[in-house]
Amino acid sequence: MNIDDFGVDTITFAGSLEAKLAAMRGAGFTQVMLSARDLAGHPEGPAAAIAAVKASGLRVTGLQVLRDFEGLSGHLHAYKVDMAKAMLDMCRASGSKLLLVCSSTSAHASGELDDRVRDLQKLATLAIPYGIRIAYEALSWGKFVNQYTQAWEVVDRADVANLGLAVDSFHILATGSALDELEFVSPDKIFFVQLSDFMWRDTPSPQDRIDTARHFRVFPGEGVHSEKLVELVRLLDHMGYAGDYSFEVFNDDYVQLPQAAVAERARRSVRWLSQRVSRHSLPLKRRGH
């Protein structure tokens, strides 16, 4: 593995979008996972944010995140479809070929698998004309989908080419999910992998997982689940996953450090992982790049 396989989520850093992009570039990264807030919250507006991304020369890994989309009905569904369309427009404008969607936490969502499948099929279909792929992630506090196996069940059942799975190591580590089921996932249906760890062994309740996820993540190699995290990346590599990895590290300390210091930690994490996982097959061409 090398640094070109990895990007960093902008949410990992403090400061302006330009400062974040410069820090990533400075540390040798070649791609960036954008947050929709980077565009919407830019003081000079979304067009300036997009211009900054383009000027950085960093490839856009994807855009996050569409929340609480699936399983709603009536006016709530219509509202979320509007939000989804707006985010697809943002993907298109920013050159992002991937939209990250995390599993619903809404108390208003239906618990029926068929409803989730139908809604994600619809979202994926909306994304087709724009050439955008939808990566569906199991949030570890999702109401009905909180394990990657459940997210995969939806993706597999939906059977739409541009809908795939987003694997997030944090949520797998937080729920203590076994990795063996991952081997049943078709590697070309894994669209994206987010990596992070945390510094205590267990997060027993959903609230523990939420608090840890939002404030206390660390880079791979800095936490206490290194063995399992390496096992996950080795397994993905062994399965033939050839897509992007991104560090998504929500951490209250990192957002009060200089961006360059955090980017250096990210670079160190790449080195740490590369020493433990040697990517055995680099593809000639990756889809969507």
Next chain:
Amino acid sequence: MTIREGNPESSNPLGIDGIEFVEFATSQPQALGNLLQMMGFVPVARHRSREVTLYRQGGMNLIVNAHPNALPGMASPDAVPALSAMALRVRDSAYAWQHAIDMGAWEQTPRVSAMELNIPGIHGVGDTLIYFVDRYRDFSIYDVDFVPIPGAERHPPALAGLHYFGLVQSVSADRSDDWIDFYRRLFGFSVLPEGQYFGVLPKGTLLESPCHSFYLQLIEPPPGADDIVWEESLVRIGLGTPDVLAAVRALQSRGVAFIDHKSVQPTDKGALTQVYLGGVTFELVVSHLQPPTLAAPAGAAREQRP
């Protein structure tokens, strides 16, 4: 063609029944019109208020939309004419539109369309639109917006049995599966088995309409073509004819030139015209599909009255 049995409703939820019209956008309506007339189309009516002309031959309606905003970039006088829309005949256009929206289509954004009549549409590939038309049996949508061209035959016969066979769409690398899902989920198209091709350009993926009367062909960029600018769009009309070589002769006599070299030359299976106006070609494909019934036989009968 094989004869299919079974309940057509189950595989054709929208009641798709062929192509009602295909639309070109152009800033060169005269030049494109001349080309279309060489291809056997006849200008039969003009729009009441816009620079839009209806061409027809046999069961084919073809609209030339010369409004500068018909497509992005079309205001430039030397813009290459581009396919900008296809209209599908359906059982109930409002139902078809709602079904498509519910399944994940984008409703068309307002733009200067060829029709003032409200024809529901959704986004297709690139900047193109897909319309749904349900008035094609005993009422013609063109009666509302168009005025017949004096002296023109309203229902000119098709040259050499030409009829719409399908449309060719370019897709980006590795995107065929996405577009297969698009046409399969929204309209009920199905993929023909690999190796089943028509015409002289056997490549890409062929999708058959649920009414089994026309095809979409998806073409990815050729391998090693990373330097080619390859945008997703509708690139070509396929015209079916029962006798390709007879059609080639008939068209050649009208001045149409066909590509004729080793890899692509007219055969009894198909033929490809040369590129006109910087990017317009027509493909002929052997086809024994019955040309659809004329749009307005009742209107045609009325015309014959003194």
